[in-house]
Amino acid sequence: xxxxxxxxxxxxxxxxxxxxxxxxxxxxxxxxxxxxxxxxxxxxxxxxxxxxxxxxxxxxxxxxxxxxxxxxxxxxxxxxxxxxxxxxxxxxxxxxxxxxxxxxxxxxxxxxxxxxxxxxxxxxxxxxxxxxxxxxxxxxxxxxxxxxxxxxxxxxxxxxxxxxxxxxxxxxxxxxxxxxxxxxxxxxxxxxxxxxxxxxxxxxxxxxxxxxxxxxxxxxxxxxxxxx
Amino acid sequence: xxxxxxxxxxxxxxxxxxxxxxxxxxxxxxxxxxxxxxxxxxxxxxxxxxxxxxxxxxxxxxxxxxxxxxxxxxxxxxxxxxxxxxxxxxxxxxxxxxxxxxxxxxxxxxxxxxxxxxxxxxxxxxxxxxxxxxxxxxxxxxxxxxxxxxxxxxxxxxxxxxxxxxxxxxxxxxxxxxxxxxxxxxxxxxxxxxxxxxxxxxxxxxxxxxxxxxxxxxxxxxxxxxxxxxxxxxxxxxxxxxxxxxxxxxxxxxxxxxxxxxxxxxxxxxxxxxxxxxxxxxxxxx
Numbered sequence: 001x002x003x004x005x006x007x008x009x010x011x012x013x014x015x016x017x018x019x020x021x022x023x024x025x026x027x028x029x030x031x032x033x034x035x036x037x038x039x040x041x042x043x044x045x046x047x048x049x050x051x052x053x054x055x056x057x058x059x060x061x062x063x064x065x066x067x068x069x070x071x072x073x074x075x076x077x078x079x080x081x082x083x084x085x086x087x088x089x090x091x092x093x094x095x096x097x098x099x100x101x102x103x104x105x106x107x108x109x110x111x112x113x114x115x116x117x118x119x120x121x122x123x124x125x126x127x128x129x130x131x132x133x134x135x136x137x138x139x140x141x142x143x144x145x146x147x148x149x150x151x152x153x154x155x156x157x158x159x160x161x162x163x164x165x166x167x168x169x170x171x172x173x174x175x176x177x178x179x180x181x182x183x184x185x186x187x188x189x190x191x192x193x194x195x196x197x198x199x200x201x202x203x204x205x206x207x208x209x210x211x212x213x214x215x216x217x218x219x220x221x222x223x224x225x226x227x228x
Numbered sequence: 229x230x231x232x233x234x235x236x237x238x239x240x241x242x243x244x245x246x247x248x249x250x251x252x253x254x255x256x257x258x259x260x261x262x263x264x265x266x267x268x269x270x271x272x273x274x275x276x277x278x279x280x281x282x283x284x285x286x287x288x289x290x291x292x293x294x295x296x297x298x299x300x301x302x303x304x305x306x307x308x309x310x311x312x313x314x315x316x317x318x319x320x321x322x323x324x325x326x327x328x329x330x331x332x333x334x335x336x337x338x339x340x341x342x343x344x345x346x347x348x349x350x351x352x353x354x355x356x357x358x359x360x361x362x363x364x365x366x367x368x369x370x371x372x373x374x375x376x377x378x379x380x381x382x383x384x385x386x387x388x389x390x391x392x393x394x395x396x397x398x399x400x401x402x403x404x405x406x407x408x409x410x411x412x413x414x415x416x417x418x419x420x421x422x423x424x425x426x427x428x429x430x431x432x433x434x435x436x437x438x439x440x441x442x443x444x445x446x447x448x449x450x451x452x453x454x455x456x457x458x459x460x461x462x463x464x465x466x467x468x469x470x471x472x473x474x475x476x477x478x479x480x481x482x483x484x485x486x487x488x489x490x491x492x493x494x495x496x497x498x499x500x501x502x503x504x505x506x507x508x509x510x511x512x513x514x
Contacts (some may be wrong), residue, residue, distance in 0.1 A: 010447065011454050012474070075497045076473040 033104035038130035041111035052108035059101035136204035155208035162201035272326035296476035313349035350424035354436035356416035358408035394422035414445025
């Protein structure tokens with residue numbers, strides 16, 4: 001004989017759901033800012049660039065709000081197991097998304113400087129990098145929502161493409177700079193943008209690693225556990 | 229005239245009640261209209277004989293919130309909660325000074341009908357204490373002696389509503405005429421809550437309601453408390469600090485008969501103002 005175990009819906013779970021929703025809102029804002037910043041760079045559109053520069057404020061206030069929510073949930077509910085892993089991971093993902101927001105601002109600032117010079121080349125690889133970085137970010141957050149290990153794993157793999165493109169962009173721009181020193185300033189800004197996009201990919205990778213930790217309790221950072 | 233000691237007044241939290249719980253706007257700037265307290269304790273002293281066990285207590289308990297009283301054994305929290313429906317009256321040699329108002333009326337005024345007060349201010353104890361009667365009769369008892377039901381159907385409906393409010397109905401609906409003593413500990417405690425709710429109180433006092441229960445039954449009681457606050461003002465005494473953190477909106481910390489600190493629960497458990505509170509909630513006490 002076994003009595004059916006009734007599940008009690010705890011109001012803690014509702015608060016956890018709210019936490020996730022707010023984190024996704026923040027991710028959406030940060031991702032949109034990356035998109036606008038790169039579009040501003042490519043189209044030499046000052047309005048878009050200005051929008052990114054002011055658009056970071058909501059991301060920053062969500063950064064503070066999410067930390068405070070996590071802090072309160074940890075203090076009041078003493079979460080265990082998957083709940084504990086989720087909240088600790090949200091604290092880290094929160095920091096990653098805030099940095100993505102800052103990097104979007106850095107890209108916008110570089111775009112503003114770049115627009116003050118004549119264009120040195122048609123931008124092809126930077127939009128490709130931006131597209132990959134945005135997809136990685138979106139997939140990492142989707143994996144978080146769906147607890148999707150395969151998708152998280154895929155984000156980590158994608159990061160290699162981003163790194164390769166960054167190296168390629170650097171090599172190409174180096175030739176421009178060697179040939180014509182007047183391109184040094186704008187070329188350096190493009191190198192910086194590629195570096196920012198590569199960093200955004202790194203943050204998406206961190207998020208994916210946190211998702212793997214939430215779902216499977218495995219720590220895959222720094223190739224940990226591979227030899228075990 | 230007692231010497232004026234620095235005193236803790238639990239009441240400033242009332243002004244913030246509407247601003248804080250909003251999930252969408254955690255830092256609302258609009259000033260919330262003040263909420264009148266449901267229970268207002270002012271300058272209260274309590275004596276067993278000549279022994280003063282509560283000293284200059286000032287607390288304003290907000291309506292439709294859960295207020296938790298925490299503190300080490302013997303700090304006076306049970307004495308305090310029992311004074312809110314005058315359960316201490318039955319102990320010889322006790323004496324109250326200061327005032328306790330509920331909805332603005334002094335509950336220690338000579339004209340107060342104590343039985344009526346206890347109907348408005350229900351109580352649930354640490355050890356579940358169902359009557360040795362059927363499940364149905366346990367809940368119906370208070371309704372009968374208070375002449376609160378007009379017919380058999382009405383009585384049955386009220387018993388059902390109370391059992392539902394106490395999240396027990398689904399487990400007992402098929403055996404209402406069996407003995408309450410056959411229920412599990414957690415079920416008995418929820419039956420006692422149903423019994424307290426049946427007479428339609430405004431305030432529910434809970435003295436260690438889950439300390440004799442296993443974790444799952446405790447969780448059910450805690451969820452029940454969370455649901456009940458929409459309709460009742462709840463004051464709970466608990467030895468379990470984590471429980472206070474989980475269920476309450478306001479936490480009051482008592483120590484040696486004094487109210488050390490009282491404030492919003494998330495503040496008490498994340499950044500208390502008093503060193504003594506910090507030491508207690510971090511387990512450094514003693």
